[in-house]
Amino acid sequence: MSNSTSHSMPPYGVxxxxxxxxxxxxxxxxxxxxxxxxxxxxxxxxxAYEQLAKEVARLEKH
Structure with missing residues (x-):
C-alpha cells in the first residue's frame, strides 16, 4: 500500500x-x-469547487 495522498480527494470532492x-x-x-x-x-x-463553479457557468451559457 502506498502512503501517498497526493491524488486523494475528500469524499465530497468525489x-x-x-x-x-x-x-x-x-x-x-x-x-x-x-x-x-x-x-x-x-x-x-x-x-474542485472552483472547477465546479466554472462548469456551472459554462453550462448555463448554453
Whole structure:
C-alpha cells in the first residue's frame, strides 16, 4: 500500500467530480449551495469547487 495522498480527494470532492463528469447541472448547483465557506478547505477540495463553479457557468451559457 502506498502512503501517498497526493491524488486523494475528500469524499465530497468525489461527488463534485462525479457531477461534473455526468454533466448534472442541478446536482452541481446543489453542491455549490452546500459549500460551507466558513470551514477551511484543503487545496484539492478548493480546486474542485472552483472547477465546479466554472462548469456551472459554462453550462448555463448554453
Amino acid at each position: 461527488a463534485i467530480q462525479g457531477a461534473i463528469k455526468a454533466g448534472n447541472l442541478p446536482q452541481m448547483k446543489t453542491l455549490l449551495k452546500q459549500r460551507d465557506a466558513s470551514k477551511p478547505e484543503n487545496k484539492e477540495l478548493n480546486a
